[in-house]
Amino acid sequence: MKQRETTIYDIAERLGLAASTISRGLKGHHTVSQQTQRRIIATAEAMGYRSNSIAASLRTNSTQTIGVIVPRLDSYLMSQIIAGMEKVTSEAGYNLLISQSREMAANEARSVQSMLNSRVDALLVSLAEHTDDLAHFEACRAKGVPLVFFDRVPADMDQLCITINNEMAGYQATRHLLDQGARQIMFISGSLRRNVYEQRLAGYKRALTSAKIKFNPEHIIINDLTEEAGIRAARAVVSQHADGVVVTNDICAAACMNEVQRLGRRVPQQVKFTGFNNDIISRQVTPALTTINYPGIEMGEVAARHVLAHLKGNVDISQLENIVIKSSLIIRESSL
Amino acid sequence: MKQRETTIYDIAERLGLAASTISRGLKGHHTVSQQTQRRIIATAEAMGYRSNSIAASLRTNSTQTIGVIVPRLDSYLMSQIIAGMEKVTSEAGYNLLISQSREMAANEARSVQSMLNSRVDALLVSLAEHTDDLAHFEACRAKGVPLVFFDRVPADMDQLCITINNEMAGYQATRHLLDQGARQIMFISGSLRRNVYEQRLAGYKRALTSAKIKFNPEHIIINDLTEEAGIRAARAVVSQHADGVVVTNDICAAACMNEVQRLGRRVPQQVKFTGFNNDIISRQVTPALTTINYPGIEMGEVAARHVLAHLKGNVDISQLENIVIKSSLIIRESSL
DNA sequence: TAAAAAATAACAATCGATTGTTTTTATTTT
DNA sequence: AAAATAAAAACAATCGATTGTTATTTTTTA
Numbered sequence: 001m002k003q004r005e006t007t008i009y010d011i012a013e014r015l016g017l018a019a020s021t022i023s024r025g026l027k028g029h030h031t032v033s034q035q036t037q038r039r040i041i042a043t044a045e046a047m048g049y050r051s052n053s054i055a056a057s058l059r060t061n062s063t064q065t066i067g068v069i070v071p072r073l074d075s076y077l078m079s080q081i082i083a084g085m086e087k088v089t090s091e092a093g094y095n096l097l098i099s100q101s102r103e104m105a106a107n108e109a110r111s112v113q114s115m116l117n118s119r120v121d122a123l124l125v126s127l128a129e130h131t132d133d134l135a136h137f138e139a140c141r142a143k144g145v146p147l148v149f150f151d152r153v154p155a156d157m158d159q160l161c162i163t164i165n166n167e168m169a170g171y172q173a174t175r176h177l178l179d180q181g182a183r184q185i186m187f188i189s190g191s192l193r194r195n196v197y198e199q200r201l202a203g204y205k206r207a208l209t210s211a212k213i214k215f216n217p218e219h220i221i222i223n224d225l226t227e228e229a230g231i232r233a234a235r236a237v238v239s240q241h242a243d244g245v246v247v248t249n250d251i252c253a254a255a256c257m258n259e260v261q262r263l264g265r266r267v268p269q270q271v272k273f274t275g276f277n278n279d280i281i282s283r284q285v286t287p288a289l290t291t292i293n294y295p296g297i298e299m300g301e302v303a304a305r306h307v308l309a310h311l312k313g314n315v316d317i318s319q320l321e322n323i324v325i326k327s328s329l330i331i332r333e334s335s336l
Numbered sequence: 337m338k339q340r341e342t343t344i345y346d347i348a349e350r351l352g353l354a355a356s357t358i359s360r361g362l363k364g365h366h367t368v369s370q371q372t373q374r375r376i377i378a379t380a381e382a383m384g385y386r387s388n389s390i391a392a393s394l395r396t397n398s399t400q401t402i403g404v405i406v407p408r409l410d411s412y413l414m415s416q417i418i419a420g421m422e423k424v425t426s427e428a429g430y431n432l433l434i435s436q437s438r439e440m441a442a443n444e445a446r447s448v449q450s451m452l453n454s455r456v457d458a459l460l461v462s463l464a465e466h467t468d469d470l471a472h473f474e475a476c477r478a479k480g481v482p483l484v485f486f487d488r489v490p491a492d493m494d495q496l497c498i499t500i501n502n503e504m505a506g507y508q509a510t511r512h513l514l515d516q517g518a519r520q521i522m523f524i525s526g527s528l529r530r531n532v533y534e535q536r537l538a539g540y541k542r543a544l545t546s547a548k549i550k551f552n553p554e555h556i557i558i559n560d561l562t563e564e565a566g567i568r569a570a571r572a573v574v575s576q577h578a579d580g581v582v583v584t585n586d587i588c589a590a591a592c593m594n595e596v597q598r599l600g601r602r603v604p605q606q607v608k609f610t611g612f613n614n615d616i617i618s619r620q621v622t623p624a625l626t627t628i629n630y631p632g633i634e635m636g637e638v639a640a641r642h643v644l645a646h647l648k649g650n651v652d653i654s655q656l657e658n659i660v661i662k663s664s665l666i667i668r669e670s671s672l
Numbered sequence: 673t674a675a676a677a678a679a680t681a682a683c684a685a686t687c688g689a690t691t692g693t694t695t696t697t698a699t700t701t702t
Numbered sequence: 703a704a705a706a707t708a709a710a711a712a713c714a715a716t717c718g719a720t721t722g723t724t725a726t727t728t729t730t731t732a
Contacts, residue, residue, distance in 0.1 A: 003480045007718055018682045023719060033680065048478065053453045054399065055718035058390045058687045065433075065454075073422055074633070079415035086409055086436050090443075095454060097401075098434045100422050107426075117389045118401075118431060142384060144339045227616060254620040280563060284590040286622040297410065343688055354712045359689060369710060391688035394717045 006049040015043055026051070057119065065095045066307060067115035067123045069108060071152065073100045077277050077296045078126070081150065084300025085124065092308050094121070101128035109136035116143060122307045127152040129191050146310050146317055150303045152194045160317040162303045164327040166196050169292045170203025172329045173246045173274040176290065178211045180335055182244030182272050186219045188233050188256065189248045200248050200276070223252070230255030237271065238263050244272045244335075250279035250291055257285065257334060272335040287333035299325050342385040351379055362387070393455065401431045402643060403451035403459045405444060407488065409436045413613050413632045414462070417486065420636025421460065428644050430457070437464035445472035458482040458643045463490065465527050482646050482653055486639045488530045496653040498639045500663040502532050505628045506539025508665045509582045509610040512626065514547045516671055518580030518608050522555045524569050524592065525584045536584050536612070559588070566591030573607065574599050580608045580671075586615035586627055593621065593670060608671040623669035635661050 008022040015022075017036070025032040025040035032040070043049075057063045066089055070078045086096055097120055101108035108128045115123060116139055123145055125137075134154055140147040153161035177185050187204045189197045201220070208215055221236055223229035230252035237245055237260050245260075247253035253275030257267055265271050267287060275282050275291040282289035302323060309315040344358040351358075353372070361368040361376035368376070379385075393399040402425055406414045422432055433456055437444035444464045451459060452475055459481055461473075470490055476483040489497035513521050523540045525533040537556070544551055557572055559565035566588035573581055573596050581596075583589035589611030593603055601607050603623055611618050611627040618625035638661060645651040 003478065005479065005718090009718075019719080020683080020721075021681055023721085024681090031680065036680080048475075050449070050475070050479075051453050052394075052455065052718055054390060054394045054455050055687090056720070058388075058394050058689095058718080059720045061687075063390065072419065074412070074416045074419035076410070076412055076415070079412070080410045082434075083408065083410035083436065086434070087438075090435055090447075095433055095450065096435065097431055098418075098422070099426055099432065100419060102423075111426075113386070114431065117387050119388065119390050139384075139386070142339065143341065143386070227619065251616055251620075258620055258622075280587055281617045281620055283563065284587075284594055284617055285620050286594075341688090345688075355689080356691075356713080357711055359691085360711090367710065372710080388688055391717090392690070394688080394719095395690045397717075 005052065006044075006047045007052070008049075011040065011043050011047060011049060014047070015039060061119075062121055063095075063119050064093060065097050065118065065120050066304070067111075067118070067120035068096055068098045069111045069115070069123070069125045070098070070100055071103050071126060071128050073098070076279050077151075077294060080296030081126075081300035081303075084297035084302075085304040086300075087297075088301050088304035089308065094308065101131075103129040105131040105133065105136075112136045112139065116140070116145060120145065121311055122146040122148070124148050124150060124303050124307060126150050127154065127194060129194060132193060146307060148303055148307050148317060150299055152196055155195060158318075158321075160306065160320045160323070162299055162306070162323045162325065163195070164292075164294060164299075164325050166199035167203040167206070169276070169327050169329075170200030170246070170248075171207045172203070173200075173276070173290075173292060174204045174207035174244075175210070176329055176331065177244035177246065177272050177274060177335060178207060178213075180244075180268075180272055183213065184219070184240065184242045185213075185244035185246060186221065186237055186240060186242040187246050187248075188221045188223065188225075188230070188252060190225045191222060197248055200246075204246055225249040225252040227251055227255040230257075231259045234259035234263060238265060242271060244274075246274050248276045250275035250277045250282040250289060253289055253291070254281045254285040257287075257289065268334050268336055274329075274335055278330055282330075282332070285334075290332045290335035291330050293328050293330050295325055295327065341388065342380075342383045343388070344385075347376065347379050347383060347385060350383070351375060397455075398457055399431075399455050400429060401433050401454070401456050402640070403447075403454070403456035404432055404434045405447045405451070405459070405461045406434070406436055407439050407462055407464050409434070412615050413487075413630060416632030417462075417636035417639075420633035420638075421640040422636075423633075424637050424640035425644065430644065437467075439465040441467040441469065441472075448472045448475065452476070452479060452481060456481065457647055458484070460484050460486060460639050460643060462486050463488040463530060465530060468529065482643060484639055484643050484653060486635055488532055491531060494654075494657075496642065496656045496659070498635055498642070498659045498661065499531070500628075500630060500635075500661050502535035503539040503542070505612070505663050505665075506536030506582070506584075507543045508539070509536075509612070509626075509628060510540045510543035510580075511546070512665055512667065513580035513582065513608050513610060513671060514543060514549075516580075516604075516608055519549060520552075520555070520576065520578045521549075521580035521582060522557065522573055522576060522578040523582050523584075524557045524559065524561075524566070524588060526561045527558060533584055536582075540582055561585040561588040563587055563591040566593075567595045570595030570599060574601060578607060580610075582610050584612045586611035586613045586618040586625060589625055589627070590617045590621040593623075593625065604670050604672055610665075610671055614666055618666075618668070621670075626668045626671035627666050629664050629666050631661055631663065 099111040150162040278293040282291040310317045435447040486498040614629040618627040
């Protein structure tokens, strides 16, 4: 039972003015006298008037809304990124329309469509694991809707991408374990279809090469980086006699490390671990987990700020290719 | 540089039909012949037509959008709840407009206004810590916008609320520690202005009473439940010679428990801990943390399903007062 | 004081889809 | 074949705010 809402026409009628005058009066346009403005605002207030953004959007062709599509919402990193975006956009008067692909390309495509139908002013996207065809983003270009990728970005698309230096982070984590004396270093990662994992692997390989250690494909485990996956991976860590493990996610790393200890290996003495993201869990697990600081909130803020600047016309994101947020290795007991 | 979009008028012109026929044809209305429908759909496809939801919303007075306001987005529990909501609503063709109050009543009020301006079909809210005046929700009632609270709900508002049984959970956690022999049990909690904490405290007190233990106000610590707060609280736990600690959040509990161990107390032998939420961290910390399973995803799903059912007219939420999601104590090593 | 200039406010089209009503066309029935 | 009915499509108003243009006051200037 939606009530009929008060409109500018109602106010106009009450005051014996034209609707256009109400519209201008409400936003302090100089062609409406101060006195009339005060009357309009007072009456609007009294009548419980609330501007209908839908009508305004239709007319102005701008919704003050930004669409966000992430692989999954129930992840600490993603929630940090979104929190950063929300802070920046809400301060600028923009709303956030959010959806999750749940790692499926079909859902992602549906979301893009739906958001374009909702006429979002811009789109911020982190790719689903199973997205390989990027055709569903073509519509953004066609409609002129700014598109920015973050974290999980496409390999070859002429579009602004916000990432950390994943290759470097993978290198640093691996290099650190090598420096600590590890020689049989395993690498546990999410699907290599996604840049974040593929590049971390590249960094891992580079570190091995730099230490003149031959890459062993058996040392690579690809899974979904959940707790359960970490526990499963622990058996391989033990059976492969690994003395170091680079995991591309703290949750999986923590679970794996705990299970490895349960299986009788001592961490860090026998097996050293590094994780990824600097999740809270990395600080509270025993031993504390060496990890890569991933500034999620900042990534969200940067992505949002660039999109807003582009919408204001201050920046042209089509002139930008890549923005790299600074990450860093945080060394804790799990690798010493 | 937004392109001009294809409209039903463009399609109408191309086919020599009326716009109304295009509109009906696109949604398979029976007054448009099968053959014409096929022609319309094919042409729409060819012209890259995308329905403008804004225009439709204006006309139909329904946006297929649900607003969500949470105290903060970067919390694992909240992200689980939102994930549950997103799953249910997206399957029903609804979008989610999300904002965070960052625990401030003013932001919350602003979000309500903004969402009403955006004409959301319904509103799902979890209260900010500092909200005591609920006047900003009055507008929802006035406009007839369905309003459902979850997790952090108002004490006295005639509105549907989705919660767990916080009193019972607080009782169970405390009772369990008592059963394990603890007698000096501290209670670490967020602001008692919010039902979730106030009721857990009530459960704590009831458990003490049931064991004929006098309530000691010095055993209550109120903080913001962060890691840092947990670490700070650890000193009090030690100095008060507590042998049991009920913490209303796993992150704070894990941090506190770790710090208490660092300070030389043995857990669970000397001090037993229980947390809240069944966060991943509760499983990975050492010793594993006894906690209350808080089904966040399910809470989000239930909230969303009820709102959708109400919008469809299948349920009248104004006839419902409270829906309690089942929670349960999960016993792990930290309390044995 | 009349004309020019400036300040206010009204007029009217527009954004794009929806939907009740009417008209036209096609199909049945007698 | 004419009348009655059904099917298909057109017409036109509507949702509520915005904005370019025009009209009316008011103020200033000559």
